[in-house]
Amino acid sequence: MSSVVSDEIPAAPLVSDSRTMRRAVADLSRGLRTSELWLHLGWQDIKQRYRRSVLGPLWITIATGVTAVAMGLLYGELFGMDIKFFLPYVALGFIFWSFISSSILEGSAVFSANEGLIKQLPAPVSVHVYRVVWRQLIIFAHNIVIIAIIFVIFPPPLNWTVLLVVPAIGLFVLNAIWVSIVFGILSTRFRDxxxxxxxxxxxxxxxxxxxxxxxxxxxxxxxxxxxxxIVELNPMFHYLEISRGPLLGESVQFYHWAIVIGCTVVGWVLAMFVMRNYRARVAYWV
Incomplete structure (x- = not known):
């Protein structure tokens, strides 16, 4: 029996591109373009949280304002600080810290808290990240009322540097996104x-x-x-300096901005690595 030699070349194995940087960037881009979805979901979160409440989202402002004023008066008396400076100082610190801490804690639960939606809705993973960051911006907007009231009572020496709070908030948003991506995906895999x-x-x-x-x-x-x-080793100190300082009429040294920008760049590099390698597994981990 004559042997038959096949001239066919074996096909190369198919390589999935689910773990590529291109797919990670595409997820972030497509999620950003579906803004109508995460804007609606974020606003619904606020409405659902204060459903059947008389004051509704104003409870956010009241709770933050009462806490800030109480802490400002108490610790101002304990430390012998001038209340005209210390009360706005504490109030602004509470408001910006509330955005930071909520972004970390709620960002870490962004995927596990939306298990049903992730399994039923074929949407980019980043949609849920944008949703939680948008929700934090809504809460922050409510707390601006506290800043306005305190500044009417204790007007600070404002100048053109107050405009620096705009890029500071922009950096807060960028950091909230990468924090939600990193801790959200890792917390989905490791619940501890x-x-x-x-x-x-x-x-x-x-x-x-x-x-x-x-x-x-x-x-x-x-x-x-x-x-x-030692305090300057704490990155959160620098985040508060670039946001609170301009509103208090203080000059913020450049190294505070450099540290925050550096943390933002490092955080986004880590976020892209996590998105590249583990984005596709989120639906299986929730």
Whole structure:
């Protein structure tokens, strides 16, 4: 029997492109283009949270305002601070910290909290990230009322530098997106991460100058103490400086901006790595 030699060349194995940077960027882009969806979902989250409430979302403003005023008066008296400076200082710190902490905690649960929607709705993963960030922006917008009221009572020495709060908020949004991507995907796979973040965020709150001022760490001669240098190792300190400083009429040194921008770049590099490798697995992990 003559042997038959096949001239066919074996086909190359198909390589899936689900774990490519192109697919990760496409997910972020398509999610951004479906803004009508995540804008609606984010607003519905706020309405659902305060359903059948008389004041509705105003409870956000009331709760934040009462806490900020109470803490400002209490710690201002304890530290012997001028209330005209310290109350706006604490109030702004609470408002911006609320955005930061909520972005971390709610961002870590963004996918596990939307399990049903993820399995039923064929939408980009980034839609749920944009949704939670949009929700935090709505809450932040409600808290602007507190800033307006305090500035009417205690008008700060504002100048053109107040405009720097706009790029500061833009950096907050960029950081909220990458934080939600990284911690959201990792917490979906390892559920203990969400519990760990709750503890860490609470600890960082007391380590960040929100209810206390860095002025209390400065010596009587005006020299910076070693404790102040330790505070500067906390990235959250720099985030508050670039956002709170301009609204208080203070000049913000450039190194605060450089550190925040650096953290943003590093965070986005990490987010793209996570999106590239684990984005397709989210639907199976939830």
């Amino acid at each position: 991460i969400g519990q760990l973040l709750s503890t860490v965020v609470q600890l960082v709150f007391f380590m960040t100058p929100i209810i206390w001022s860095t002025q209390s760490l400065t010596s009587a001669t005006g020299e910076e103490s070693s404790r102040l240098k």
